[in-house]
Structure formats: structure tokens, C-alpha cells
Amino acid sequence: MFMHPLAIxxxxxxxxxxxxxxxxxxxxxxxxxxxxxxxxxRRTAIPRPLPMVFLPWLxxxxxxxxxxxxxxxxxxxxxxxxAGSSHPTVAxxxxxxxxxLVRRHRTRNDADKTTTLRMLLGLAExxxxxxxxxxxxxxxxxxxxxxxxxxxxxxGAHEGRTGRDHLRVICRAAGIPLARAxxxxxxxxxTRAANRTVAGYSLGMRQRLGVAAAMLxxxxxxxxxxxxxxxxxxxxxxxxxxxxxxxADGRTVLVSSHQLAEIEQLADDLVIIAAGRVAAFGTxxxxxxxxxxxxxxxxxxxxxxxxxx
Amino acid sequence: xxxPVIQPRLVSAEIMKxxxxxxxxxxxxxxxxxxxxxxxxxxxxxxxxxxxxxxxAGRAQALAQAAxxxxxxxxxxxxxxxxxxxQFLTVLVAMLLGIHVVTSEIAQxxxxxTFLVTPRRExxxxxxxxxxxxxxxxxxxxxxVLDGAxxxxxxxxxxxxxxxxxxxxxxxxxxxxxxxVLWAAFGLGLGAVIRSQVAAVVAGxxxxxxxxxxxxxxxxxxxxxxxxxxxxxxxxxxxxxASQVMTTPAPAFPHAPPQWAGAVIMTGYxxxxxxxxxxxxxxxxxx
Numbered sequence: 001m002f003m004h005p006l007a008i009x010x011x012x013x014x015x016x017x018x019x020x021x022x023x024x025x026x027x028x029x030x031x032x033x034x035x036x037x038x039x040x041x042r043r044t045a046i047p048r049p050l051p052m053v054f055l056p057w058l059x060x061x062x063x064x065x066x067x068x069x070x071x072x073x074x075x076x077x078x079x080x081x082x083a084g085s086s087h088p089t090v091a092x093x094x095x096x097x098x099x100x101l102v103r104r105h106r107t108r109n110d111a112d113k114t115t116t117l118r119m120l121l122g123l124a125e126x127x128x129x130x131x132x133x134x135x136x137x138x139x140x141x142x143x144x145x146x147x148x149x150x151x152x153x154x155x156g157a158h159e160g161r162t163g164r165d166h167l168r169v170i171c172r173a174a175g176i177p178l179a180r181a182x183x184x185x186x187x188x189x190x191t192r193a194a195n196r197t198v199a200g201y202s203l204g205m206r207q208r209l210g211v212a213a214a215m216l217x218x219x220x221x222x223x224x225x226x227x228x229x230x231x232x233x234x235x236x237x238x239x240x241x242x243x244x245x246x247x248a249d250g251r252t253v254l255v256s257s258h259q260l261a262e263i264e265q266l267a268d269d270l271v272i273i274a275a276g277r278v279a280a281f282g283t284x285x286x287x288x289x290x291x292x293x294x295x296x297x298x299x300x301x302x303x304x305x306x307x308x309x
Numbered sequence: 310x311x312x313p314v315i316q317p318r319l320v321s322a323e324i325m326k327x328x329x330x331x332x333x334x335x336x337x338x339x340x341x342x343x344x345x346x347x348x349x350x351x352x353x354x355x356x357x358x359x360x361x362x363x364x365x366a367g368r369a370q371a372l373a374q375a376a377x378x379x380x381x382x383x384x385x386x387x388x389x390x391x392x393x394x395x396q397f398l399t400v401l402v403a404m405l406l407g408i409h410v411v412t413s414e415i416a417q418x419x420x421x422x423t424f425l426v427t428p429r430r431e432x433x434x435x436x437x438x439x440x441x442x443x444x445x446x447x448x449x450x451x452x453x454v455l456d457g458a459x460x461x462x463x464x465x466x467x468x469x470x471x472x473x474x475x476x477x478x479x480x481x482x483x484x485x486x487x488x489x490v491l492w493a494a495f496g497l498g499l500g501a502v503i504r505s506q507v508a509a510v511v512a513g514x515x516x517x518x519x520x521x522x523x524x525x526x527x528x529x530x531x532x533x534x535x536x537x538x539x540x541x542x543x544x545x546x547x548x549x550x551a552s553q554v555m556t557t558p559a560p561a562f563p564h565a566p567p568q569w570a571g572a573v574i575m576t577g578y579x580x581x582x583x584x585x586x587x588x589x590x591x592x593x594x595x596x
Contacts, residue, residue: 159417
């Protein structure tokens with residue numbers, strides 16, 4: 001019933017591929033570079049309280065050469081409170097990572113991928129275990145907006161508020177200079193729409209606004225749920241180049257998506273979850289193995305475990 | 310790192326949220342219109358109190374009331390009444406704003422972004438409480454300025470005089486401020502507990518108006534049966550009655566408890582609902 005890959009773009013290994021047209025992707029990531037350049041003033045404006053690794057299990061330098069960069073996962077065999085339950089359960093432990101997520105869903109309609117990310121970000125409480133980042137719960141992080149940026153919905157903005165005001169509210173709450181909102185809008189290509197209410201934004205514009213909001217705090221870690229949803233081809237390319245450039249900049253990007261072709265172009269490491277269990281994990285190459293591509297590997301790895309929703 | 314529950318920057322962000330949507334201007338417009346309408350109604354009411362109509366059936370009694378209204382104490386009571394015109398109705402707008410502050414975040418799904426920036430949810434609710442309270446205080450200020458501009462003109466036109474800075478008037482005006490803040494907190498707590506915008510608005514109005522009517526009818530019926538005098542003051546347990554008792558210098562109704570009792574009960578409701586709202590918000594998953 002539930003299956004999706006979680007993809008991790010790692011700073012250490014940004015894959016250099018060529019698009020069908022032959023242009024190298026990484027070197028042509030001008031849009032993403034512009035995004036970060038435009039956001040540059042923030043770096044000097046606000047000192048980063050903890051200039052250290054935020055997800056040590058993903059980007060600790062000491063683990064950089066490890067085969068999966070510290071990412072290894074295994075199903076959890078016995079979990080508290082599972083006996084007799086007919087509800088689907090997200091249950092997996094990422095070995096060597098201080099992360100255990102356990103949650104019994106209330107209904108079968110609870111999608112595990114979004115819930116998994118929400119547990120990681122402190123928005124949903126696991127019914128057992130704990131979701132931690134670098135050993136700490138998200139809620140216990142000091143200034144989380146300066147460490148982890150997240151895009152879980154298209155924009156998360158009030159329909160009746162302008163794009164600029166949406167970002168300014170976040171800046172104000174997170175203690176970020178308000179001028180950063182305009183820089184983020186410019187970087188996301190939304191300057192002309194800055195004073196329009198979000199109700200008038202297309203889905204693609206909302207995605208860009210969501211990314212702009214997530215990057216306000218100049219975080220080292222970015223978490224995105226289906227970032228390609230609703231984007232046109234130009235938007236998809238913009239998003240892909242942005243994420244790749246962010247990873248190349250030394251940040252960790254965690255993407256949850258069903259768009260396997262996109263993930264195959266983007267990811268360094270993968271976790272495939274089916275029916276609330278880890279079906280596969282490792283580097284992209286190791287997950288694909290002898291299969292012709294990620295889609296084939298995905299379908300075989302998840303065959304018989306659940307139907308695709 | 311442990312942070313204080315009240316964070317100025319969060320309060321500032323919540324105030325920014327309130328004033329950056331059209332809803333704020335709608336609230337302000339409705340409040341100003343209601344205040345003006347209440348002031349006009351109060352003017353007419355006090356005019357007929359001071360100048361009873363000739364064909365009034367109980368003319369002698371009306372003339373006696375008019376004479377009493379012209380004494381210094383009567384004039385001061387009119388001044389206090391004018392300076393708090395329509396408060397019984399307009400605090401409802403503060404309550405609705407309190408509901409809106411928290412439920413609009415859920416309805417618009419902006420709560421995800423809010424809790425990502427501030428995962429300690431009690432800090433967000435406390436900041437919203439401060440922002441809603443400040444907005445309630447602004448409503449009070451608007452009403453007080455409006456009343457303060459009109460009251461001296463009205464009193465002069467009716468040939469009565471009373472100081473607007475007298476103890477009774479100042480006390481009534483400040484208790485009005487407390488009422489606006491407490492009703493905003495009441496609405497915020499109610500919204501945080503119920504979460505649904507429509508359901509919270511319906512419940513808020515039902516508690517306000519329905520609670521008032523039900524408490525009065527119930528305790529009067531019980532009084533008719535038992536003739537226990539304290540039952541006549543018991544309706545104060547309804548929030549709207551408690552608020553009325555709190556803000557009315559003279560007894561709001563026969564056997565009404567003292568003002569402080571109304572203030573304690575109203576504060577208790579606001580605190581209890583806000584606490585329940587914090588607990589509910591902390592427990593609820595954001596989906």
C-alpha cells in the first residue's frame with residue numbers, strides 16, 4: 001500500500017550526469033547558484049549558532065568515505081504496541097543512525113512518507129521510539145529554522161497574504177532580518193509577484209515560495225516532500241538544479257518522492273519504503289544493482305509487498 | 310537551550326500575521342461600525358432617560374429617574390456608561406478575533422510553517438495570546454477614543470456635567486480594557502481547543518449569547534421554586550454575565566455579585582481555555 005523512495009543528495013558525491021541534450025547539469029546550475037548568491041547577505045547578517053554537522057549520520061566528514069555515507073537501514077522486527085494491530089505501521093530503524101521511527105497509523109489513509117517526514121520534523125508524534133536529528137529531537141534544536149529547511153506542502157502560505165509578507169512573518173519569528181525575504185523572493189524569481197496574495201500564485205510559484213521560505217535561515221539541511229508536484233518542465237529543471245547545487249554546496253538534501261526518473265537523476269543515496277518497512281537502502285548504484293534502472297529495481301524490490309497508491 | 314515561554318519576536322510575528330490579511334481590516338471595520346452604532350443607541354437611551362416623553366405611562370417614575378440622572382452621581386454613571394458604550398456586544402468581536410488568530414492557521418494550513426520555525430508549540434500559543442490580547446486592547450482603544458470624543462459633546466448638549474477622569478469613569482474604562490483582553494484570550498483558547506473555525510465561531514457565540522440567556526432563565530426559574538436569594542446572583546457563572554458584572558460599576562442586576570467576582574470568573578475562563586488550548590495544540594499531530 002505504501003511505498004516511496006527517500007532520496008538523499010549528499011554533499012560529497014554530486015553525480016555529474018548529462019541531460020539528453022548533452023549539457024552537463026551541475027556546471028550549468030546557474031539558477032541555483034544565483035539563488036544562493038542572492039541569499040548571500042544572510043551569511044554575514046546572522047552568525048550560525050552551531051557551525052557543525054546537523055545530520056552526522058548523513059554528512060559527518062569521518063563517514064564521508066563510507067559506502068553509504070552512514071546510511072544503512074533495516075526493518076525493525078519487534079516493536080512495542082504492534083501486537084494484534086491491523087493498522088499499517090511505519091517502522092524502521094536506520095542502522096548507525098540515531099533514528100528510529102515507529103508509528104501506528106490511525107487510518108489506512110495515512111501516507112507513511114509524509115508522516116515519516118512530519119515525525120522527523122516534530123509535527124507528528126511517533127507512537128513509539130523517537131525521531132531524532134543528530135541525536136536530538138527537532139523540537140529540542142536551538143533555532144531549528146537556521147539549521148533545517150523544510151518544504152512539506154506547496155507553500156504553506158496563507159491564501160490572503162502576499163508572498164513577501166509570508167516570508168517576512170517567518171523571518172520575524174525566526175529572528176532573521178526582514179531584508180532576507182526580498183532576497184529570497186528575488187532568488188526564487190518571485191519579485192514581480194511579491195506583493196500579490198498567494199491565492200493568485202500558480203502551483204509552481206507556490207513551490208518556489210516554499211523553497212524560498214525553507215532557505216531563509218540558510219540551513220545546512222533541506223527536507224522536501226514531492227518537490228516536483230505541479231511544476232512545469234522549466235520548474236522541474238529549476239528545482240533539480242537548485243537541489244543539486246545545494247548538495248554541491250555542502251548541504252544535505254532529503255527528498256521524498258514517487259517520481260523515480262527524477263530521483264534517479266538527483267540522488268546519491270536511497271531508502272525505499274514499502275508498506276511502512278524499508279525495502280532497500282544504500283547508494284543509488286547499489287539499489288539499482290543489475291536492474292536497467294531505478295524504476296525496475298523499485299518495482300521488483302516492492303513487488304508483492306503492497307500495491308502502489 | 311531553554312527559552313522563555315514568552316518571546317517578543319514571536320509576538321511580533323503573530324501581530325504581523327494578524328495585520329497582513331484582509332480579515333484584520335474586516336474585523337476593524339465591523340468593530341468600528343458596531344461601536345458607532347452602540348454609541349448612537351446609548352445616546353438615544355440616555356437622552357430619553359434625561360428627557361422622558363410626555364405621554365409616558367409611568368411619567369412620575371420617569372421624571373424621578375431623570376432627576377436622579379442629573380445628580381452628580383447620576384451624571385457620573387451616564388459618563389461611565391457612555392465611555393463603555395456597547396461593550397457587552399463589541400467584546401464579541403474580540404472573542405471572534407481570538408478564534409480567528411488560531412483557527413485560520415489550521416484552516417489555511419500555515420500551521421506547518423509556524424511549528425517548523427517554532428516547534429515548541431506552547432511558545433506559539435502564548436505569542437498568539439499576547440497578539441490577540443494586544444488586538445483586543447487596540448479595539449478597546451478605538452472604542453474609547455470614539456466614546457471619549459462624543460461623550461463630552463453629548464453631556465454638554467444634555468446640560469449635565471461629569472468629569473471623564475473621575476474615579477468611576479476611569480475604573481469602568483479600565484475594566485473594559487480587561488474585558489477586551491480576556492475575551493480575546495477566551496476566543497483564542499476556544500479556537501485552540503476546537504480547531505475548526507466554523508465550529509469554534511458557532512460555539513463561541515452560543516457560549517456568549519446562549520450561556521447568558523440559559524443562565525438567567527435557569528437560575529430565575531430555580532429562584533421561583535426555592536426563593537433562595539443567592540440564585541439571583543448565580544448567573545454570574547456564565548462568561549457573558551461574568552463579563553457584564555465585571556464591567557458594570559453599579560450592580561448589573563439585582564443581587565449581582567461584586568465586580569471582582571465577575572473579574573475572577575472571567576479570568577478563570579480565559580486561563581482555563583488557554584491552558585486547554587496549549588495542551589490540545591501540543592498533543593495534536595499536524596497533518
